[in-house]
Amino acid sequence: MPVDFTLSDEQRKLQHDVRAFSENVLQPVVAAADAEPDPLEGFRMTKGAYVEAYKAGIAMCMLPAEFGGGGVSCVDLVIAAEEICAVDPGFACTVLCNGLGLMPIAWYGSDEQKERILRAATSDPTGTYLGGWTASEPPGNPGGTANFDIPLPRPAGVGLTAVRDGDHFVVNGRKYWPSSAGWDETGTNAGTLIVRTDPEAGGTEGLSALILEGDTPGVTFRHLDKIGHRLASNAEIVFTDARIPVENLLPGAEGNGDLVINRNFAWSGPVAAIAAVGMARTAYETALEFARNHTAGALKPIIEFQNVGYVLGDVASKIEMARYFCWRAADYLDKHDQHAELVGAMNKIQVTELMIDCVYKCMQIVGVNSLETANGFGKLLREVAVLPIYDGGNMGMQRRRVHGILADPLFNPRAIMDDEMVVFGKQHESIGTIAG
The missing domain is CATH 2.40.110.10 (Butyryl-CoA Dehydrogenase, subunit A, domain 2)
Incomplete structure (x- = not known):
């Protein structure tokens, strides 16, 4: 049986519904909120959209269904996150941090803690719970x-x-x-x-x-x-x-707070990676539309020239590659009790760094016009630059997790290919943390 990348009917509906929310509810508030000089006030300007996301089941979709959450799979979460991130990854980060903050309670908490905290998170009548x-x-x-x-x-x-x-x-x-x-x-x-x-x-x-x-x-x-x-x-x-x-x-x-940090940032790795995919997708679609409608002084649109076509073709290919790696990392999480300390880190590192190049390549296609605020590339470049350095920085901790596992003499280099569980323990931590 071949590997199937076809979304189910339920996943298509999820993708459609979250895309509709992102374009119709979130998009209208993004520009003004991002431009607001007072950062707290800018955040508050998204509150109405957040309440709508909460009511739609988006804000707490990752929490276990037994406590009132959406109980979505990690694959479904990544599919939904791409649609929000294509519009604004900062707002998506607010939603993701519900998971970063509350999933450890689902993983490591007592029954009383889960019932008390998770139930409150999923049953807030105001829809403002963070x-x-x-x-x-x-x-x-x-x-x-x-x-x-x-x-x-x-x-x-x-x-x-x-x-x-x-x-x-x-x-x-x-x-x-x-x-x-x-x-x-x-x-x-x-x-x-x-x-x-x-x-x-x-x-x-x-x-x-x-x-x-x-x-x-x-x-x-x-x-x-x-x-x-x-x-x-x-x-x-x-x-x-x-x-x-x-x-x-x-x-x-x-x-074991150290293991909580490692597991949490492995769980969020594919979400941070798909955020980069969403931004690169927006940059690519904007650049493609520009190339179809502008001549740069020639007698035909620049999409007809080889260099433009080749660059955009490379960008499109890299976005597809990155998306499938995100799906694969999320699928690995689903199959292995939401543990992906190796795969999640690999995914975040490679995708977030690759997508920066994609956004910049699109800016080169649009040229100096990409610098105009109205065209949106400045914001995309600011946003995509965040991802490799936050959510467990690629240089600060993500690569160290990968290094620690690979340095283990018992590590099987074919484990990911064979879809085996790669267990992460304290023996894989702290490698390279003491200079000299």
Whole structure:
């Protein structure tokens, strides 16, 4: 039986419905929101579209059906995400961060935590519920969290500490870049927070995950201003003797916060990759339309010239290649209990970096006219440049995960080809994190 790339009737309907939402509900607010000088206000301008996405089942589509979520497969999620990202990947990031923030609760949480948090996320009558993923920290010396799994105690790696005091953890430190400041800079409704519960242990042993709920005393938020993904919220978060109940510790993540980070960014890898595909698709379709209707001073449209045709043909081919790799990575997640620490990283690295070139090639076809704001290429270039450096940076952590697995003498280089499960463990972490 051949490998079948044909979408089912249900997947076609999903693709059609999300495309209709993206073009008819989201698209009308994108330009003004992206141009809004106040980044928090720009984010708020998408709130109406978000509520519509929530009501349509898009915003929480990735959560398990048993808790009221959409229960969609990873393949279905990627199909839907491409349609949103072709219009605005920042808004898509808001939806994706519901998964980044809440899927760890589905994976590592207790039955009580799942029922309490996931059920609330899928049954909000206002349709404004946001999930948050809080892992990254500010740059500095020491600072940042690209080497979160370095096997050294503080100050290396994650610096946010959670010290147990009775039935609470007292949390101190800062986070930077997490989603999000929320609609009013008081944070998201609930999500996953990576903390150091053992300051004397390294990142492969001393990290855990807590549920961070909105309006926690001692936690303040500041919405960040960005050049890309302006319709998504990212924040600086300061914890000052914040008290988080011990019952908010994810039991499966105690001492395994490092594995939560790796699994989460592997799960989101195909979504970040398909975001790049969506943007490249928009750039390609715009450039093709331009080439069909402009002569550049010749006597026929430039699509008739070999160079233009060859370049656009290459771009179209690379987009197709990238899309199928995303589908394959998502399919691997579906087949292997949403674990794809190797394949997910490979997919994100290669696709997000390849699609930058595709967008720029399209700009070269359009020429100087691509610089005009009205043609949209400036925004596409800003957006596509975000993807290789966020959501687990390609240079910061994604390539290290791949390296760690490949360096394992027991790794089977044909495992992916044979669709075998590649198990990721602590022995694959921290490779190359200690200079020299």
